[in-house]
Amino acid sequence: MRATYMFGAGDVRVIDVPDPKLEQPTDAIVRIVAACVCGSDLHPYHSMAADENGKPMGHEFVGVVEETGAEVRTVKAGDLVIAPFAWQDNACDFCREGFQTSCRHGGFWAAGGIGGGQAEAVRVPQADGTLVKAPVETGSALLPSLLTLSDVFATGHHAAVRAGVNARTTVTVIGDGAVGLLAVLSAKRLGAERIILMGRHRARTDLGCEFGATDVVAERGQEGIAKVLELTSGDGTHTVLECVGHTPAYEQALGVARVGGVISRVGVPQYTDGDIGWNLFGRNLTLTGGPAPVRHYIDELLPDVLSGAVDPGRVFDRTVSLEQTPDAYRAMDAREALKVLVRP
Amino acid sequence: MRATYMFGAGDVRVIDVPDPKLEQPTDAIVRIVAACVCGSDLHPYHSMAADENGKPMGHEFVGVVEETGAEVRTVKAGDLVIAPFAWQDNACDFCREGFQTSCRHGGFWAAGGIGGGQAEAVRVPQADGTLVKAPVETGSALLPSLLTLSDVFATGHHAAVRAGVNARTTVTVIGDGAVGLLAVLSAKRLGAERIILMGRHRARTDLGCEFGATDVVAERGQEGIAKVLELTSGDGTHTVLECVGHTPAYEQALGVARVGGVISRVGVPQYTDGDIGWNLFGRNLTLTGGPAPVRHYIDELLPDVLSGAVDPGRVFDRTVSLEQTPDAYRAMDAREALKVLVRP
Numbered sequence: 001m002r003a004t005y006m007f008g009a010g011d012v013r014v015i016d017v018p019d020p021k022l023e024q025p026t027d028a029i030v031r032i033v034a035a036c037v038c039g040s041d042l043h044p045y046h047s048m049a050a051d052e053n054g055k056p057m058g059h060e061f062v063g064v065v066e067e068t069g070a071e072v073r074t075v076k077a078g079d080l081v082i083a084p085f086a087w088q089d090n091a092c093d094f095c096r097e098g099f100q101t102s103c104r105h106g107g108f109w110a111a112g113g114i115g116g117g118q119a120e121a122v123r124v125p126q127a128d129g130t131l132v133k134a135p136v137e138t139g140s141a142l143l144p145s146l147l148t149l150s151d152v153f154a155t156g157h158h159a160a161v162r163a164g165v166n167a168r169t170t171v172t173v174i175g176d177g178a179v180g181l182l183a184v185l186s187a188k189r190l191g192a193e194r195i196i197l198m199g200r201h202r203a204r205t206d207l208g209c210e211f212g213a214t215d216v217v218a219e220r221g222q223e224g225i226a227k228v229l230e231l232t233s234g235d236g237t238h239t240v241l242e243c244v245g246h247t248p249a250y251e252q253a254l255g256v257a258r259v260g261g262v263i264s265r266v267g268v269p270q271y272t273d274g275d276i277g278w279n280l281f282g283r284n285l286t287l288t289g290g291p292a293p294v295r296h297y298i299d300e301l302l303p304d305v306l307s308g309a310v311d312p313g314r315v316f317d318r319t320v321s322l323e324q325t326p327d328a329y330r331a332m333d334a335r336e337a338l339k340v341l342v343r344p
Numbered sequence: 345m346r347a348t349y350m351f352g353a354g355d356v357r358v359i360d361v362p363d364p365k366l367e368q369p370t371d372a373i374v375r376i377v378a379a380c381v382c383g384s385d386l387h388p389y390h391s392m393a394a395d396e397n398g399k400p401m402g403h404e405f406v407g408v409v410e411e412t413g414a415e416v417r418t419v420k421a422g423d424l425v426i427a428p429f430a431w432q433d434n435a436c437d438f439c440r441e442g443f444q445t446s447c448r449h450g451g452f453w454a455a456g457g458i459g460g461g462q463a464e465a466v467r468v469p470q471a472d473g474t475l476v477k478a479p480v481e482t483g484s485a486l487l488p489s490l491l492t493l494s495d496v497f498a499t500g501h502h503a504a505v506r507a508g509v510n511a512r513t514t515v516t517v518i519g520d521g522a523v524g525l526l527a528v529l530s531a532k533r534l535g536a537e538r539i540i541l542m543g544r545h546r547a548r549t550d551l552g553c554e555f556g557a558t559d560v561v562a563e564r565g566q567e568g569i570a571k572v573l574e575l576t577s578g579d580g581t582h583t584v585l586e587c588v589g590h591t592p593a594y595e596q597a598l599g600v601a602r603v604g605g606v607i608s609r610v611g612v613p614q615y616t617d618g619d620i621g622w623n624l625f626g627r628n629l630t631l632t633g634g635p636a637p638v639r640h641y642i643d644e645l646l647p648d649v650l651s652g653a654v655d656p657g658r659v660f661d662r663t664v665s666l667e668q669t670p671d672a673y674r675a676m677d678a679r680e681a682l683k684v685l686v687r688p
Binding site for chain 1: 438441442443445506603609612613615617618619620621622623628629633
């Protein structure tokens with residue numbers, strides 16, 4: 001089959017690889033119907049050391065089950081399924097506590113012998129714990145929105161949930177990528193009435209406003225902080241959803257958080273050390289967040305997607321074939337595209 | 345009157361200063377009955393640059409109201425009162441949200457023209473919002489326990505509350521100072537059944553066990569982390585109460601926190617940057633804590649002190665006169681004393 005591999009920074013290719021096969025009785029083989037490129041895929045696109053073996057790419061996909069192992073009970077051949085960006089048994093204590101990305105028997109796509117989602121098919125470990133059946137046809141117009149349940153919508157939701165967003169909390173969202181925009185949508189869905197979006201790409205922040213942002217701050221750094229403080233009587237907001245992952249975004253978050261507030265990070269931190277001294281401590285701020293336990297949230301979010309109450313699939317502004325995936329990376333890196341959907 | 349001043353690292357003196365006087369109609373003058381030296385007073389004791397004017401010391405005290413300004417309504421001359429380590433109006437929005445240490449009209453003792461508690465008397469700004477009447481006589485045996493409501497008991501309680509300690513959460517407390525021991529007592533009081541105390545001073549950890557610690561780990565660093573993991577099937581605890589304030593304590597906290605857990609800091613951080621990369625983010629850990637909003641907690645904690653349900657005053661293992669305060673610093677710094685009570 002054909003699959004997308006990265007061989008080093010800027011070097012993405014679609015190559016021939018062996019078809020995936022069932023290995024464990026808990027496995028399923030899924031034929032990919034729609035996948036996409038993630039903002040986090042751009043991190044290795046910038047920094048990966050050259051590797052002649054390459055690594056498979058992609059961790060978001062919707063597909064049709066082709067074959068299941070003997071112990072798989074909840075999905076069967078022909079089902080259209082959504083796959084979270086991590087696989088898990090959804091049964092261990094960490095999963096039951098709502099931290100599926102730390103499943104004792106789980107892992108991530110494109111690692112440890114498991115393929116990636118930017119491919120024609122993939123072996124899914126722990127299929128019962130991982131896959132969620134979506135009651136639509138493969139041709140459904142809902143497919144892009146269902147695909148966002150793999151990662152970006154659930155991740156934006158996680159940012160808002162961990163921050164404790166509700167109707168009484170003011171919100172700042174940092175970042176106008178797909179996750180940031182869906183953090184706006186998630187905050188709105190959880191009842192927030194005041195949502196300040198920090199982002200400087202007009203087409204994106206316009207979509208953010210349609211998703212529920214009430215204010216847009218295009219400035220960054222100290223200037224951006226000053227602007228948010230100006231919008232909030234000098235106080236900042238109760239919650240800050242940090243959807244970028246770089247140090248300047250964290251520093252902005254610190255600057256715009258209100259006394260007693262929460263900074264919730266879902267942008268994978270591309271740094272180790274950060275300021276957690278008096279700036280965080282002195283005002284009783286809380287720093288939370290992490291990889292979204294997508295599986296934990298799909299049951300709650302899926303009905304709103306199916307009913308059309310929300311339309312998170314609007315973050316996709318381009319569609320390519322599998323063979324064009326390398327160009328999808330290029331276009332997202334050049335910010336020509338917000339998020340690219342891949343149709344194998 | 346006589347008051348304790350610090351003139352530089354290791355240089356504490358009791359000197360003559362003018363008697364405090366009412367300055368605002370919201371002020372009260374309080375004659376100190378009992379004060380104490382705080383672990384956090386040892387930070388400047390180690391590092392303060394020489395200053396010939398010195399700075400007043402002390403932020404924990406119980407006293408008797410001598411005189412009140414025209415607008416003071418809730419306390420009157422003769423009342424025995426407890427003073428939180430910060431003063432506040434207890435009426436602004438930050439106070440009402442439970443963050444009294446960030447009061448819009450508040451501040452800290454021994455700063456901005458306000459004296460310290462290690463003195464014969466002090467001017468109390470915002471007396472109505474700051475002072476809490478204790479219905480006992482000045483000779484009461486409860487005085488040491490009431491004094492812990494100024495800071496250390498309320499601070500330990502804050503660590504436990506912000507961490508979300510309850511009957512279902514396992515707890516690690518880092519630090520066997522007065523705050524650490526009272527964090528143990530607080531966790532126990534909130535229902536925790538498993539409380540691991542990390543500390544290496546036997547007399548202190550013995551008291552910790554009487555307060556509710558179920559396990560003591562004397563090792564520090566990687567060895568200490570390994571020991572806690574060994575006690576928790578390799579997982580760590582749901583909550584970690586960091587009661588020290590130095591980087592190694594934070595690193596221990598990171599090492600012993602369970603997936604999805606909370607690190608709650610109440611030791612004032614003596615550092616700025618710390619590890620908030622994948623070690624914190626990858627396991628969905630939350631970092632919280634800050635200066636305890638003591639005034640917010642006194643109403644809840646005072647009845648348990650008055651009834652004898654808890655006896656936090658046991659952290660005092662030495663009593664000195666005001667003139668002996670310099671020796672109290674020395675003894676606490678040398679770890680001869682856990683916490684020294686000062687009787688002006």
